[in-house]
Amino acid sequence: MTLTPPSAPALQMRGVVKTFGEIRAVDGLDLDLTPGTCLGLLGPNGAGKSTTMRMLTGQAIADAGKIRVLGHDVPRESKQARARMGVVPQRENLDEDLTVRQNITVWATLLRVPRRSRDAAVDAALDMAQLSDRAGSKVLTLSGGMRRRLLIARALVHAPELVLLDEPTVGLDPQVRGDIWTLVDRQRSAGVSVLMSTHYIEEAERLCDDVAVMSHGRVIARGTPATLVAEHAGVEALEFFGPPARLAQIERTVQPQGFRTRRTGPAVSVLRAEALPLGMVDELGDGTRRAANLEDVFVLLTGEKLED
Ligand SMILES: Nc1ncnc2c1ncn2[C@@H]1O[C@H](COP(=O)(O)OP(=O)(O)OP(=O)(O)O)[C@@H](O)[C@H]1O
Numbered sequence: 144m145t146l147t148p149p150s151a152p153a154l155q156m157r158g159v160v161k162t163f164g165e166i167r168a169v170d171g172l173d174l175d176l177t178p179g180t181c182l183g184l185l186g187p188n189g190a191g192k193s194t195t196m197r198m199l200t201g202q203a204i205a206d207a208g209k210i211r212v213l214g215h216d217v218p219r220e221s222k223q224a225r226a227r228m229g230v231v232p233q234r235e236n237l238d239e240d241l242t243v244r245q246n247i248t249v250w251a252t253l254l255r256v257p258r259r260s261r262d263a264a265v266d267a268a269l270d271m272a273q274l275s276d277r278a279g280s281k282v283l284t285l286s287g288g289m290r291r292r293l294l295i296a297r298a299l300v301h302a303p304e305l306v307l308l309d310e311p312t313v314g315l316d317p318q319v320r321g322d323i324w325t326l327v328d329r330q331r332s333a334g335v336s337v338l339m340s341t342h343y344i345e346e347a348e349r350l351c352d353d354v355a356v357m358s359h360g361r362v363i364a365r366g367t368p369a370t371l372v373a374e375h376a377g378v379e380a381l382e383f384f385g386p387p388a389r390l391a392q393i394e395r396t397v398q399p400q401g402f403r404t405r406r407t408g409p410a411v412s413v414l415r416a417e418a419l420p421l422g423m424v425d426e427l428g429d430g431t432r433r434a435a436n437l438e439d440v441f442v443l444l445t446g447e448k449l450e451d
Protein backbone atom coordinates (compact mmCIF):
# COMPACT_ATOMS: atom_id res chain seq x y z
CA MET A 144 0.00 0.00 0.00
CA THR A 145 1.29 3.47 -0.85
CA LEU A 146 1.61 5.68 2.21
CA THR A 147 0.25 9.19 1.96
CA PRO A 148 2.34 11.86 3.65
CA PRO A 149 0.10 13.80 6.07
CA SER A 150 0.35 16.98 4.03
CA ALA A 151 -0.45 15.35 0.67
CA PRO A 152 -3.89 16.15 -0.74
CA ALA A 153 -6.51 13.49 -0.06
CA LEU A 154 -7.31 13.75 -3.73
CA GLN A 155 -5.77 15.55 -6.63
CA MET A 156 -7.06 16.03 -10.18
CA ARG A 157 -5.10 17.78 -12.90
CA GLY A 158 -6.41 18.67 -16.36
CA VAL A 159 -9.01 15.93 -16.18
CA VAL A 160 -11.27 15.55 -19.22
CA LYS A 161 -14.21 13.22 -19.74
CA THR A 162 -16.33 13.27 -22.87
CA PHE A 163 -19.46 11.37 -23.79
CA GLY A 164 -19.71 11.70 -27.57
CA GLU A 165 -20.12 15.41 -28.22
CA ILE A 166 -20.58 16.27 -24.53
CA ARG A 167 -17.54 17.43 -22.56
CA ALA A 168 -18.87 16.46 -19.13
CA VAL A 169 -15.56 17.34 -17.45
CA ASP A 170 -13.37 19.76 -19.30
CA GLY A 171 -9.92 20.32 -17.86
CA LEU A 172 -10.70 19.97 -14.17
CA ASP A 173 -8.18 20.78 -11.44
CA LEU A 174 -9.17 19.86 -7.90
CA ASP A 175 -7.36 19.33 -4.58
CA LEU A 176 -8.78 18.24 -1.26
CA THR A 177 -6.89 19.09 1.93
CA PRO A 178 -6.89 16.07 4.27
CA GLY A 179 -9.39 16.29 7.11
CA THR A 180 -11.51 18.97 5.44
CA CYS A 181 -14.86 18.98 3.69
CA LEU A 182 -14.89 20.29 0.12
CA GLY A 183 -18.25 21.11 -1.45
CA LEU A 184 -18.86 20.82 -5.18
CA LEU A 185 -21.53 23.31 -6.10
CA GLY A 186 -22.80 23.45 -9.63
CA PRO A 187 -25.96 23.43 -11.75
CA ASN A 188 -27.41 20.24 -13.25
CA GLY A 189 -25.01 18.78 -15.78
CA ALA A 190 -21.97 20.69 -14.47
CA GLY A 191 -20.03 17.42 -14.19
CA LYS A 192 -20.15 16.78 -10.43
CA SER A 193 -21.23 13.13 -10.57
CA THR A 194 -18.89 12.39 -13.46
CA THR A 195 -16.04 13.81 -11.36
CA MET A 196 -16.96 11.53 -8.46
CA ARG A 197 -17.27 8.50 -10.71
CA MET A 198 -13.78 9.10 -12.07
CA LEU A 199 -12.41 9.25 -8.53
CA THR A 200 -13.76 5.77 -7.84
CA GLY A 201 -12.66 4.36 -11.20
CA GLN A 202 -16.28 3.81 -12.32
CA ALA A 203 -15.68 6.23 -15.19
CA ILE A 204 -12.32 6.50 -16.95
CA ALA A 205 -10.93 9.94 -17.81
CA ASP A 206 -9.94 10.67 -21.42
CA ALA A 207 -7.07 12.88 -20.25
CA GLY A 208 -5.45 14.23 -17.11
CA LYS A 209 -4.08 12.86 -13.85
CA ILE A 210 -6.00 11.60 -10.82
CA ARG A 211 -4.53 10.61 -7.46
CA VAL A 212 -6.66 9.47 -4.54
CA LEU A 213 -5.04 8.94 -1.11
CA GLY A 214 -1.70 8.63 -2.86
CA HIS A 215 -2.90 6.06 -5.40
CA ASP A 216 -2.96 6.63 -9.16
CA VAL A 217 -6.48 6.20 -10.48
CA PRO A 218 -7.59 4.23 -12.45
CA ARG A 219 -4.40 2.11 -12.28
CA GLU A 220 -4.67 1.62 -8.50
CA SER A 221 -8.37 2.29 -8.10
CA LYS A 222 -8.89 -0.95 -6.21
CA GLN A 223 -6.51 0.14 -3.46
CA ALA A 224 -7.98 3.65 -3.43
CA ARG A 225 -11.52 2.31 -3.35
CA ALA A 226 -10.74 0.18 -0.28
CA ARG A 227 -9.89 3.34 1.65
CA MET A 228 -12.83 5.47 0.51
CA GLY A 229 -16.54 5.51 1.29
CA VAL A 230 -18.91 6.33 -1.54
CA VAL A 231 -22.51 7.52 -1.42
CA PRO A 232 -23.70 7.66 -5.03
CA GLN A 233 -26.37 10.03 -6.35
CA ARG A 234 -28.44 7.09 -7.55
CA GLU A 235 -29.03 4.75 -4.65
CA ASN A 236 -28.09 1.13 -5.21
CA LEU A 237 -29.32 -0.72 -2.14
CA ASP A 238 -30.41 -4.33 -2.33
CA GLU A 239 -34.16 -4.07 -1.78
CA ASP A 240 -34.68 -7.71 -0.84
CA LEU A 241 -32.01 -7.80 1.83
CA THR A 242 -32.37 -6.46 5.34
CA VAL A 243 -30.69 -3.32 6.58
CA ARG A 244 -28.06 -5.36 8.42
CA GLN A 245 -27.44 -7.63 5.44
CA ASN A 246 -26.89 -4.65 3.14
CA ILE A 247 -24.17 -3.31 5.39
CA THR A 248 -22.64 -6.74 6.02
CA VAL A 249 -22.31 -7.45 2.30
CA TRP A 250 -20.32 -4.25 1.88
CA ALA A 251 -18.23 -4.85 4.96
CA THR A 252 -17.25 -8.19 3.41
CA LEU A 253 -16.57 -6.70 -0.02
CA LEU A 254 -14.48 -3.95 1.53
CA ARG A 255 -12.50 -6.55 3.47
CA VAL A 256 -13.41 -5.61 7.03
CA PRO A 257 -11.73 -8.52 8.91
CA ARG A 258 -14.19 -11.22 9.92
CA ARG A 259 -13.46 -10.91 13.64
CA SER A 260 -14.35 -7.19 13.73
CA ARG A 261 -17.10 -7.28 11.10
CA ASP A 262 -20.13 -7.64 13.39
CA ALA A 263 -18.89 -4.82 15.61
CA ALA A 264 -18.29 -2.59 12.56
CA VAL A 265 -21.80 -3.30 11.25
CA ASP A 266 -23.29 -2.57 14.69
CA ALA A 267 -21.39 0.70 14.91
CA ALA A 268 -22.57 1.74 11.43
CA LEU A 269 -26.18 0.88 12.33
CA ASP A 270 -25.91 2.86 15.53
CA MET A 271 -24.35 5.88 13.83
CA ALA A 272 -27.17 5.99 11.28
CA GLN A 273 -29.79 5.42 14.00
CA LEU A 274 -30.95 2.27 12.29
CA SER A 275 -30.25 -0.29 15.01
CA ASP A 276 -33.93 -0.85 15.68
CA ARG A 277 -34.55 -1.45 11.96
CA ALA A 278 -31.60 -3.79 11.42
CA GLY A 279 -33.92 -6.69 10.56
CA SER A 280 -36.22 -4.75 8.22
CA LYS A 281 -36.09 -5.30 4.47
CA VAL A 282 -34.92 -2.23 2.58
CA LEU A 283 -38.16 -2.00 0.62
CA THR A 284 -40.03 -1.28 3.86
CA LEU A 285 -37.86 1.74 4.77
CA SER A 286 -38.77 5.40 4.40
CA GLY A 287 -36.78 7.61 2.02
CA GLY A 288 -34.80 9.17 4.86
CA MET A 289 -33.94 5.77 6.35
CA ARG A 290 -32.73 4.53 2.96
CA ARG A 291 -30.43 7.54 2.69
CA ARG A 292 -29.06 6.95 6.18
CA LEU A 293 -28.49 3.29 5.32
CA LEU A 294 -26.61 4.31 2.17
CA ILE A 295 -24.33 6.46 4.31
CA ALA A 296 -23.90 3.83 7.04
CA ARG A 297 -22.92 1.31 4.38
CA ALA A 298 -20.35 3.72 2.94
CA LEU A 299 -18.75 4.23 6.36
CA VAL A 300 -18.64 0.64 7.62
CA HIS A 301 -14.94 0.13 6.79
CA ALA A 302 -13.84 3.42 8.44
CA PRO A 303 -12.77 5.12 5.18
CA GLU A 304 -10.23 7.96 5.14
CA LEU A 305 -12.01 9.77 2.30
CA VAL A 306 -15.77 9.96 1.78
CA LEU A 307 -17.49 10.96 -1.46
CA LEU A 308 -21.10 12.08 -1.05
CA ASP A 309 -23.05 12.86 -4.21
CA GLU A 310 -26.05 14.99 -3.17
CA PRO A 311 -26.53 13.09 0.10
CA THR A 312 -29.63 14.93 1.30
CA VAL A 313 -31.64 15.51 -1.85
CA GLY A 314 -35.38 15.31 -1.29
CA LEU A 315 -35.16 14.78 2.48
CA ASP A 316 -37.10 16.62 5.16
CA PRO A 317 -35.16 19.18 7.23
CA GLN A 318 -34.97 16.87 10.25
CA VAL A 319 -33.30 14.01 8.35
CA ARG A 320 -31.11 16.47 6.48
CA GLY A 321 -29.92 17.80 9.84
CA ASP A 322 -29.20 14.24 11.04
CA ILE A 323 -27.09 13.62 7.96
CA TRP A 324 -25.21 16.89 8.46
CA THR A 325 -24.36 15.74 11.98
CA LEU A 326 -23.11 12.42 10.61
CA VAL A 327 -20.90 14.09 8.02
CA ASP A 328 -19.63 16.65 10.50
CA ARG A 329 -18.61 13.88 12.91
CA GLN A 330 -16.62 12.19 10.19
CA ARG A 331 -14.80 15.38 9.41
CA SER A 332 -14.11 16.05 13.08
CA ALA A 333 -12.57 12.58 13.27
CA GLY A 334 -10.12 13.57 10.54
CA VAL A 335 -11.89 12.00 7.55
CA SER A 336 -11.67 13.95 4.26
CA VAL A 337 -15.01 14.66 2.59
CA LEU A 338 -15.96 15.59 -0.97
CA MET A 339 -19.65 16.41 -1.24
CA SER A 340 -21.77 17.67 -4.09
CA THR A 341 -24.91 19.57 -3.24
CA HIS A 342 -27.56 21.91 -4.55
CA TYR A 343 -28.43 23.10 -1.08
CA ILE A 344 -26.64 26.31 -0.28
CA GLU A 345 -27.26 25.98 3.44
CA GLU A 346 -25.62 22.55 3.37
CA ALA A 347 -22.49 23.97 1.75
CA GLU A 348 -22.41 26.94 4.13
CA ARG A 349 -22.75 24.77 7.22
CA LEU A 350 -20.62 21.78 6.36
CA CYS A 351 -17.96 22.77 3.87
CA ASP A 352 -14.60 24.27 4.80
CA ASP A 353 -14.07 24.99 1.14
CA VAL A 354 -16.34 25.24 -1.88
CA ALA A 355 -15.53 24.70 -5.55
CA VAL A 356 -18.13 26.18 -7.90
CA MET A 357 -18.38 24.03 -11.03
CA SER A 358 -19.78 25.01 -14.38
CA HIS A 359 -19.45 23.18 -17.70
CA GLY A 360 -16.95 20.68 -16.35
CA ARG A 361 -14.56 23.16 -14.76
CA VAL A 362 -13.97 24.85 -11.42
CA ILE A 363 -14.78 28.52 -11.91
CA ALA A 364 -14.32 29.68 -8.30
CA ARG A 365 -12.83 28.19 -5.16
CA GLY A 366 -12.55 29.29 -1.55
CA THR A 367 -14.17 29.21 1.87
CA PRO A 368 -17.86 30.14 1.77
CA ALA A 369 -17.04 33.46 3.50
CA THR A 370 -14.24 34.35 1.05
CA LEU A 371 -16.34 33.51 -1.97
CA VAL A 372 -19.18 35.69 -0.68
CA ALA A 373 -16.87 38.61 0.10
CA GLU A 374 -15.07 38.31 -3.24
CA HIS A 375 -18.04 37.91 -5.54
CA ALA A 376 -21.14 39.23 -3.74
CA GLY A 377 -19.77 41.84 -1.33
CA VAL A 378 -21.26 42.56 2.07
CA GLU A 379 -24.96 43.30 1.67
CA ALA A 380 -27.86 42.97 -0.68
CA LEU A 381 -30.87 45.28 -0.76
CA GLU A 382 -33.99 43.31 -1.50
CA PHE A 383 -37.25 44.65 -2.92
CA PHE A 384 -40.60 42.92 -3.19
CA GLY A 385 -43.32 44.04 -5.54
CA PRO A 386 -45.10 43.58 -8.86
CA PRO A 387 -42.94 42.91 -11.94
CA ALA A 388 -43.07 46.57 -13.09
CA ARG A 389 -41.63 47.74 -9.78
CA LEU A 390 -38.84 45.14 -9.93
CA ALA A 391 -38.01 46.13 -13.51
CA GLN A 392 -37.84 49.78 -12.46
CA ILE A 393 -35.30 48.93 -9.77
CA GLU A 394 -33.19 47.05 -12.28
CA ARG A 395 -33.30 50.00 -14.69
CA THR A 396 -32.17 52.35 -11.93
CA VAL A 397 -29.17 50.43 -10.63
CA GLN A 398 -27.86 48.39 -13.56
CA PRO A 399 -26.57 51.34 -15.60
CA GLN A 400 -24.53 52.30 -12.51
CA GLY A 401 -22.78 48.92 -12.62
CA PHE A 402 -24.77 47.18 -9.89
CA ARG A 403 -25.76 43.60 -10.48
CA THR A 404 -29.21 42.35 -9.56
CA ARG A 405 -30.75 39.01 -8.93
CA ARG A 406 -34.40 37.98 -9.23
CA THR A 407 -35.85 35.47 -6.80
CA GLY A 408 -39.53 34.90 -7.43
CA PRO A 409 -41.39 38.08 -6.49
CA ALA A 410 -38.27 39.91 -5.35
CA VAL A 411 -35.18 41.52 -6.79
CA SER A 412 -31.91 41.89 -4.89
CA VAL A 413 -29.40 44.61 -5.61
CA LEU A 414 -25.97 43.15 -4.83
CA ARG A 415 -23.06 45.01 -3.25
CA ALA A 416 -25.67 47.37 -1.84
CA GLU A 417 -23.12 48.71 0.66
CA ALA A 418 -21.69 50.70 -2.27
CA LEU A 419 -24.99 52.26 -3.39
CA PRO A 420 -24.88 56.08 -3.20
CA LEU A 421 -27.31 57.42 -0.60
CA GLY A 422 -29.25 59.36 -3.21
CA MET A 423 -29.92 56.19 -5.12
CA VAL A 424 -31.02 54.33 -1.98
CA ASP A 425 -33.59 57.09 -1.38
CA GLU A 426 -34.75 56.93 -4.99
CA LEU A 427 -35.25 53.16 -4.77
CA GLY A 428 -37.61 53.43 -1.80
CA ASP A 429 -38.43 50.71 0.72
CA GLY A 430 -36.08 47.77 0.63
CA THR A 431 -34.75 45.21 3.09
CA ARG A 432 -31.05 44.89 3.75
CA ARG A 433 -29.71 41.39 4.17
CA ALA A 434 -26.24 39.84 4.29
CA ALA A 435 -24.82 38.66 0.98
CA ASN A 436 -24.81 34.84 0.79
CA LEU A 437 -23.38 31.93 -1.13
CA GLU A 438 -26.48 31.67 -3.26
CA ASP A 439 -25.82 35.18 -4.58
CA VAL A 440 -22.34 33.98 -5.55
CA PHE A 441 -23.69 30.90 -7.26
CA VAL A 442 -26.23 32.84 -9.30
CA LEU A 443 -23.72 35.53 -10.25
CA LEU A 444 -21.16 32.98 -11.40
CA THR A 445 -23.33 30.40 -13.10
CA GLY A 446 -26.43 32.38 -14.00
CA GLU A 447 -28.52 29.63 -12.44
CA LYS A 448 -30.77 29.37 -9.48
CA LEU A 449 -30.37 26.69 -6.84
CA GLU A 450 -33.21 24.67 -5.41
CA ASP A 451 -34.95 26.33 -2.51
N1 LIG B 1 -22.96 7.81 -18.95
C1 LIG B 1 -23.18 8.94 -19.62
N2 LIG B 1 -23.45 8.93 -20.93
C2 LIG B 1 -23.66 10.07 -21.63
N3 LIG B 1 -23.65 11.31 -21.07
C3 LIG B 1 -23.41 11.37 -19.76
C4 LIG B 1 -23.16 10.23 -18.95
N4 LIG B 1 -22.96 10.63 -17.68
C5 LIG B 1 -23.05 11.98 -17.69
N5 LIG B 1 -23.33 12.43 -18.93
C6 LIG B 1 -23.46 13.84 -19.33
O1 LIG B 1 -22.38 14.56 -18.77
C7 LIG B 1 -22.80 15.84 -18.29
C8 LIG B 1 -22.45 15.97 -16.82
O2 LIG B 1 -23.26 15.07 -16.08
P1 LIG B 1 -23.11 14.86 -14.51
O3 LIG B 1 -24.04 13.76 -14.13
O4 LIG B 1 -21.68 14.70 -14.19
O5 LIG B 1 -23.61 16.26 -13.95
P2 LIG B 1 -23.95 16.73 -12.45
O6 LIG B 1 -23.17 17.95 -12.21
O7 LIG B 1 -23.77 15.59 -11.53
O8 LIG B 1 -25.49 17.10 -12.57
P3 LIG B 1 -26.71 16.94 -11.51
O9 LIG B 1 -26.64 18.10 -10.59
O10 LIG B 1 -27.91 16.99 -12.38
O11 LIG B 1 -26.55 15.62 -10.81
C9 LIG B 1 -24.28 15.92 -18.58
O12 LIG B 1 -24.45 16.62 -19.80
C10 LIG B 1 -24.70 14.48 -18.73
O13 LIG B 1 -25.81 14.34 -19.61
Ligand SMILES: [Mg+2]
Nearest residue numbers: 192193194233
Ligand atom coordinates in the same frame (compact mmCIF):
# COMPACT_ATOMS: atom_id res chain seq x y z
MG1 LIG C 1 -24.98 14.55 -10.30
